[in-house]
Amino acid sequence: MINTKNYLYIALAIVVLAITYLIPTPDGLEYEGKMMIGILLVGVILWTSEAIPLAVTGLLIIILQPILNVAEPFEVFSSFGNTAIFFLIGAFILAAGIEKYNIHKRIALHFLKGFENSPRMFSFGIMLCSALLSFIIPEHAVAALMMPIILSIFLALNIVPRVSNFGKLCMLSIAYGCSIGSLGTLIGGARNPVTLGFLQETQGINLTFVDWMRYSMPIVFISLPLVWIVLISMFPIEIKSLKKAKELLDKEVKELGDIGEGEGITIAILIGTIFGWIFLSTMFAKNWDLAIIAILGSIALFFTGTIEWKDVEQRVPWGIIFLYGGAITLGVGLINTGAADWIADHLLGFTNTNPVLVIIVLIVITVILTQAMSNTAAVVVLLPIGVGLGAAADLPPLLTSLIIALSGGLAFVLIIATPGNAITYSSGYYSTRDLFKAGLISAVICMFIVFIIAITYWRFIGVW
Amino acid sequence: MFKRILVPLPSEYFPELAVKRAIDLASKFKSKLCLLYIYEKHEMENILTRGASHALTEHDINQIECMLIEKEMNGESEVYFKKVEQIAKPKKIKFHKFTCKGLFSEEILKNIKSEKIDLIVSEFHPDVLLKYGIFYDSPIPVWIERADGPIQNIYGICTNLAKNIKVPKYTATIGKKFGSNVRFNYVFDDEKTDVSKSEIDKGKKLLKKLEKKYQSDLRDFKTYFFTQDILKYLKTSFKIERSDLVILGRFEKKGGVMFQTADKKIKVCQKIPVNVLILK
Numbered sequence: 105m106i107n108t109k110n111y112l113y114i115a116l117a118i119v120v121l122a123i124t125y126l127i128p129t130p131d132g133l134e135y136e137g138k139m140m141i142g143i144l145l146v147g148v149i150l151w152t153s154e155a156i157p158l159a160v161t162g163l164l165i166i167i168l169q170p171i172l173n174v175a176e177p178f179e180v181f182s183s184f185g186n187t188a189i190f191f192l193i194g195a196f197i198l199a200a201g202i203e204k205y206n207i208h209k210r211i212a213l214h215f216l217k218g219f220e221n222s223p224r225m226f227s228f229g230i231m232l233c234s235a236l237l238s239f240i241i242p243e244h245a246v247a248a249l250m251m252p253i254i255l256s257i258f259l260a261l262n263i264v265p266r267v268s269n270f271g272k273l274c275m276l277s278i279a280y281g282c283s284i285g286s287l288g289t290l291i292g293g294a295r296n297p298v299t300l301g302f303l304q305e306t307q308g309i310n311l312t313f314v315d316w317m318r319y320s321m322p323i324v325f326i327s328l329p330l331v332w333i334v335l336i337s338m339f340p341i342e343i344k345s346l347k348k349a350k351e352l353l354d355k356e357v358k359e360l361g362d363i364g365e366g367e368g369i370t371i372a373i374l375i376g377t378i379f380g381w382i383f384l385s386t387m388f389a390k391n392w393d394l395a396i397i398a399i400l401g402s403i404a405l406f407f408t409g410t411i412e413w414k415d416v417e418q419r420v421p422w423g424i425i426f427l428y429g430g431a432i433t434l435g436v437g438l439i440n441t442g443a444a445d446w447i448a449d450h451l452l453g454f455t456n457t458n459p460v461l462v463i464i465v466l467i468v469i470t471v472i473l474t475q476a477m478s479n480t481a482a483v484v485v486l487l488p489i490g491v492g493l494g495a496a497a498d499l500p501p502l503l504t505s506l507i508i509a510l511s512g513g514l515a516f517v518l519i520i521a522t523p524g525n526a527i528t529y530s531s532g533y534y535s536t537r538d539l540f541k542a543g544l545i546s547a548v549i550c551m552f553i554v555f556i557i558a559i560t561y562w563r564f565i566g567v568w
Numbered sequence: 569m570f571k572r573i574l575v576p577l578p579s580e581y582f583p584e585l586a587v588k589r590a591i592d593l594a595s596k597f598k599s600k601l602c603l604l605y606i607y608e609k610h611e612m613e614n615i616l617t618r619g620a621s622h623a624l625t626e627h628d629i630n631q632i633e634c635m636l637i638e639k640e641m642n643g644e645s646e647v648y649f650k651k652v653e654q655i656a657k658p659k660k661i662k663f664h665k666f667t668c669k670g671l672f673s674e675e676i677l678k679n680i681k682s683e684k685i686d687l688i689v690s691e692f693h694p695d696v697l698l699k700y701g702i703f704y705d706s707p708i709p710v711w712i713e714r715a716d717g718p719i720q721n722i723y724g725i726c727t728n729l730a731k732n733i734k735v736p737k738y739t740a741t742i743g744k745k746f747g748s749n750v751r752f753n754y755v756f757d758d759e760k761t762d763v764s765k766s767e768i769d770k771g772k773k774l775l776k777k778l779e780k781k782y783q784s785d786l787r788d789f790k791t792y793f794f795t796q797d798i799l800k801y802l803k804t805s806f807k808i809e810r811s812d813l814v815i816l817g818r819f820e821k822k823g824g825v826m827f828q829t830a831d832k833k834i835k836v837c838q839k840i841p842v843n844v845l846i847l848k
Contacts, residue, residue, distance in 0.1 A: 530636060
């Protein structure tokens with residue numbers, strides 16, 4: 105049911121679009137560009153308020169463009185057929201296979217056993233494990249997996265919700281570990297493939313799986329320990345022993361038993377697919393695009409009978425595909441109509457084309473926006489504007505896009521910012537205030553890391 | 569006065585201050601302590617739907633829900649009760665424990681009746697507790713704990729907007745039990761412009777009557793008369809005057825009965841930065 109507040113947001117979106125239509129076209133912009141800005145505002149209002157599902161806003165953005173004579177129907181719909189979308193579909197199906205056989209659980213349990221010597225190291229193990237798993241499956245799936253494992257440990261240790269610092273620390277370690285880990289590969293955070301698709305469609309830049317990791321991994325591995333230090337300082341651990349947790353982990357590992365046939369095949373296909381992403385799409389075969397390998401891997405799961413379609417139906421959030429589809433068409437529309445450059449010139453002109461200032465502004469705006477709306481939506485709204493702004497300061501589109509995509513994952517402050525926060529918050533072990541305080545400091549630290557990497561490492565490896 | 573005290577334990581957080589106070593009250597009044605662990609499913613659903621619905625499938629959400637319900641009902645309530653046991657041990661207070669699933673206010677109201685409760689002790693928590701209708705719905709007094717520590721100074725607030733029947737009685741009894749300094753403040757709300765002298769005299773007479781009745785029984789007993797907007801008074805007075813507990817009844821002010829809407833409940837409780845006992 106849509107409530108009155110949501111009707112107001114829908115009405116606001118319609119009014120904004122109508123005003124954009126009626127006002128004269130500003131200098132330096134054509135009708136198409138003006139209307140794309142109107143569509144962008146509609147997207148911002150509806151994605152921020154979530155008055156209608158995010159996916160439906162994605163669809164609305166697609167159809168508004170031909171309706172308002174901004175683009176031909178075939179143009180907008182063909183942007184939706186971007187390889188990034190199919191890469192995502194393939195990755196989601198592979199993740200469904202992993203989830204079906206609890207492969208991620210097996211990895212997590214064995215991994216955590218390596219950190220069970222002290223509560224302090226255990227909390228770091230949780231963060232590291234969440235981050236590493238977010239390299240191979242979507243971050244929300246990692247949060248949903250890690251939470252029950254940690255909850256059962258909490259119950260064994262008599263950890264009291266919202267009172268225990270260990271409880272707060274571990275749950276926030278899951279949330280932040282997933283967010284930071286999702287920056288690492290093209291699979292973890294779905295905004296990464298969207299950025300890939302945007303760069304392909306608008307700039308003709310093709311990034312490989314390895315390229316992305318080369319750009320993002322330093323940020324991941326510098327941020328993880330620093331954010332953990334922030335958490336451990338804010339929530340000093342009150343428990344001394346993990347004896348019961350150890351017993352529980354042993355029991356759970358035992359319960360999982362040996363690797364079964366289906367699980368073994370799925371692991372083999374997953375390894376093969378990752379191998380394909382790293383080697384096939386990079387070195388040997390030009391047409392072996394990331395999407396083709398992802399789809400091939402997911403088809404292999406069906407060929408071997410390891411998963412059925414109902415497993416995919418249950419586990420793949422199809423709505424997200426429409427969100428990303430709409431998002432890519434929005435980015436393409438803003439670039440093609442010159443609206444992105446116009447916004448960059450007029451709204452962010454104060455940066456005075458100073459490259460360092462432009463980088464700082466992009467990081468700050470992205471991090472602020474990603475707290476208030478879905479981080480993919482935030483990234484999509486900012487990608488074209490960032491490219492326009494970067495062009496004025498002689499910064500290449502790859503640099504500005506990487507800054508926005510990676511800053512977009514730093515959704516640490518609010519519950520609604522990212523599913524990982526919402527899932528761990530629902531456990532009841534930390535308050536919104538805990539998240540806000542820890543998130544704010546962590547976000548500032550990570551913003552600084554992104555900035556330093558952008559002006560040093562990325563320059564060194566030739567991004568700009 | 570308080571034969572059976574109820575402490576609701578919301579699944580969202582452990583109200584440690586409320587538990588400590590309830591144990592203190594139970595030992596002073598020789599009351600029976602009841603703990604009610606309430607798992608409110610819709611809260612968690614809201615959080616998941618608001619924050620993660622675009623990324624999670626129905627299957628995912630169901631799985632998380634089932635896991636949380638199992639954790640809450642089977643495990644977490646026991647963690648809560650064990651924690652209370654630890655706190656209650658030095659005072660040798662025993663308690664009855666109940667676990668239920670449902671709407672927070674509804675479950676409390678059901679248990680007030682079935683367990684014959686005569687005081688609810690809860691904790692001030694703007695994010696969680698005050699959005700519930702318990703302060704308005706409750707037919708019995710509600711103690712809102714905001715500050716830990718001894719109750720040295722108690723303020724009973726009478727006003728021309730209320731009937732002032734229970735406030736003097738409860739203030740005096742609690743004052744005696746805690747050995748606290750007691751003050752009765754009559755706040756004459758000057759919201760109306762056409763205030764008659766007889767109305768003001770009525771308030772002053774009440775204070776005199778209370779002086780006569782309690783002066784000898786209570787420690788450092790004082791009465792004061794103020795003419796001020798009651799909400800402004802509630803907002804400013806207690807911090808300066810160092811009170812530890814404020815006792816007040818339901819009073820009427822423009823816009824309806826106080827504590828009728830969630831906004832007003834929060835408003836009043838936020839205005840009073842100390843422990844509050846709200847009488848019906």
